[in-house]
Amino acid sequence: MSTETRAAQEELxxxxxxxxxxxxxxxxxQLVAWSIGLGVILLGIxxxxxxRLT
Amino acid sequence: xxxxxxxxxxxxxxxxxxxxxxxxxxxSLGVFLKLDLLGxxxxxxxxxxxxxxxxxxxxxYKALPGVVSLLLTYVFLLVVMSIGARVLGASPGRFAAGFxxxxxxxxxxxxxxxxxxIAATPDTRAxxxxxxxxxxxxxxxxxxxxxxxxxxxxxxxxxxxYLKEAARPEWYIKTAIVILGASLGVKASQAxxxxxxxxxxxxxxxxxxxxxxxxLVYLVARKYFKFSKEWAAPLASGISICGVSAAIATGAAIRxxxxxxxxxxxxxxxxxxxxxxxxxxxxxxFLYNEPMVAGAWMGLAVKxxxxxxxxxxxxxALIRAKALAVxxxxxxxxxxxxAATTTKIFIDVFIGIWAFVLALIxxxxxxxxxxxxxxPIEIWYRFPKFVIGYFLTFIVMLAVSLSGPAALKTANAAIxxxxxxxxxxxxxxxxxxxxxxxxxxxxxxxxxxxxxVYLVCLFGFIIWIGLAISWIFFHGIxxxxx
Numbered sequence: 001m002s003t004e005t006r007a008a009q010e011e012l013x014x015x016x017x018x019x020x021x022x023x024x025x026x027x028x029x030q031l032v033a034w035s036i037g038l039g040v041i042l043l044g045i046x047x048x049x050x051x052r053l054t
Numbered sequence: 055x056x057x058x059x060x061x062x063x064x065x066x067x068x069x070x071x072x073x074x075x076x077x078x079x080x081x082s083l084g085v086f087l088k089l090d091l092l093g094x095x096x097x098x099x100x101x102x103x104x105x106x107x108x109x110x111x112x113x114x115y116k117a118l119p120g121v122v123s124l125l126l127t128y129v130f131l132l133v134v135m136s137i138g139a140r141v142l143g144a145s146p147g148r149f150a151a152g153f154x155x156x157x158x159x160x161x162x163x164x165x166x167x168x169x170x171x172i173a174a175t176p177d178t179r180a181x182x183x184x185x186x187x188x189x190x191x192x193x194x195x196x197x198x199x200x201x202x203x204x205x206x207x208x209x210x211x212x213x214x215x216y217l218k219e220a221a222r223p224e225w226y227i228k229t230a231i232v233i234l235g236a237s238l239g240v241k242a243s244q245a246x247x248x249x250x251x252x253x254x255x256x257x258x259x260x261x262x263x264x265x266x267x268x269x270l271v272y273l274v275a276r277k278y279f280k281f282s283k284e285w286a287a288p289l290a291s292g293i294s295i296c297g298v299s300a301a302i303a304t305g306a307a308i309r310x311x312x313x314x315x316x317x318x319x320x321x322x323x324x325x326x327x328x329x330x331x332x333x334x335x336x337x338x339x340f341l342y343n344e345p346m347v348a349g350a351w352m353g354l355a356v357k358x359x360x361x362x363x364x365x366x367x368x369x370x371a372l373i374r375a376k377a378l379a380v381x382x383x384x385x386x387x388x389x390x391x392x393a394a395t396t397t398k399i400f401i402d403v404f405i406g407i408w409a410f411v412l413a414l415i416x417x418x419x420x421x422x423x424x425x426x427x428x429x430p431i432e433i434w435y436r437f438p439k440f441v442i443g444y445f446l447t448f449i450v451m452l453a454v455s456l457s458g459p460a461a462l463k464t465a466n467a468a469i470x471x472x473x474x475x476x477x478x479x480x481x482x483x484x485x486x487x488x489x490x491x492x493x494x495x496x497x498x499x500x501x502x503x504x505x506x507v508y509l510v511c512l513f514g515f516i517i518w519i520g521l522a523i524s525w526i527f528f529h530g531i532x533x534x535x536x
Contacts, residue, residue, distance in 0.1 A: 027420060031272075042261060046258040046261065047527070049258070050255045
């Protein structure tokens with residue numbers, strides 16, 4: 001491993017230990033909500049399709 | 055540079071998995087022209103007398119001693135893989151030396167796993183003159199290879215470093231998967247309805263997994279473990295989708311610093327090994343009545359290609375052995391493996407699309423670097439090329455096998471020979487996974503928080519949601535009987 005890579009890794013590790021929390025943005029909350037919501041809705045549709053078609 | 059390499063037909067590991075897999079596949083098709091081009095390769099049988107363990111794969115070469123067959127197999131693979139490694143930029147000498155050690159240690163594990171007291175199932179014990187055995191089938195060799203690799207990787211780190219140039223589990227498993235496509239194509243021809251069901255239901259399961267898994271892990275990482283967006287997105291992809299590839303693709307999509315997904319990837323590998331050691335045995339204990347659920351579960355829950363397909367292979371062998379012992383049911387081999395491989399492959403296929411979606415969201419709604427544009431061609435760049443090889447061999451052998459009984463018989467002979475190499479690539483995958491999995495990674499400062507969120511998400515809900523999704527889509531479906 002190069003000296004630069006080692007230094008970069010050390011910097012990232014310190015960052016992991018010391019990082020302050022960033023609040024969730026509205027768009028992130030929407031991404032999570034839409035994704036889970038779509039997943040749950042599709043679950044019903046896909047289950048019905050898979051048992052009907054196969 | 056790394057991205058250019060991944061895009062190249064010649065300099066990417068994915069494409070070399072396709073070239074080598076297709077090369078072996080094409081050689082196996084020689085039987086259709088009455089040319090036995092691979093029958094000299096070594097086939098390993100369950101043994102009580104070691105002299106009977108090795109033999110050429112084809113009766114055409116029956117005069118060839120098993121040891122010579124094994125030596126020829128080693129030389130063939132050494133030459134073929136060394137050519138690929140050289141083009142991929144590996145040091146030829148180091149690769150050859152490392153590959154030699156990996157081949158022989160893997161094969162030693164494989165042959166040990168076939169010892170009758172370890173491998174023989176109840177219906178075959180009498181043949182070997184024994185009254186008890188562990189009934190693990192010859193696939194016990196995979197676990198032995200993994201454990202041996204882990205011992206080397208964690209306690210003989212100098213030797214592990216020596217092997218590193220050739221310890222490439224993802225390359226080996228992708229090559230194996232290309233060859234596996236042929237075998238599954240022949241099997242699918244004999245149960246077309248079931249094969250279609252496995253494909254379609256696998257696809258459904260993946261859609262669910264992506265939408266639910268990723269969002270939940272991202273939320274947990276951001277809200278409860280206080281990770282930044284830059285860390286949470288690759289972590290979510292690595293934990294929930296496909297480990298190394300997904301973490302790296304996501305990191306690139308959101309323009310994270312390159313080392314972020316690499317640190318995530320190191321955890322992915324460690325946890326995949328833990329899953330590989332636990333989940334197949336758990337599946338055997340609790341899911342032998344639902345074998346296809348077990349297979350799909352491995353594909354959904356285990357987070358690298360190597361470990362997921364390896365888990366599928368072990369689960370296939372363990373559940374067949376238990377179903378035979380407890381219920382007297384003999385399932386045809388490789389259907390659970392098909393379920394695991396299909397779900398994992400569909401996961402891989404969608405990585406590119408998911409990375410593209412994340413890139414769009416990041417660029418247009420979260421943060422966009424000046425001059426940055428998101429291009430649809432990224433989907434192709436991220437597409438796992440070895441999947442092309444898999445579907446090609448699958449479709450060719452499916453079409454050939456459906457053309458008539460005579461073609462089906464010859465196709466079975468062809469895959470019998472190609473599968474010798476597929477198995478060897480599998481064993482080397484198991485061994486290599488062990489070699490590269492250094493559990494000391496978990497003790498590195500700063501990695502602890504990453505490891506905790508990984509542990510909480512993977513064992514807290516990923517594995518169980520994966521089981522639930524597998525159950526929903528696959529329960530009641532059974533492999534054909536042997």
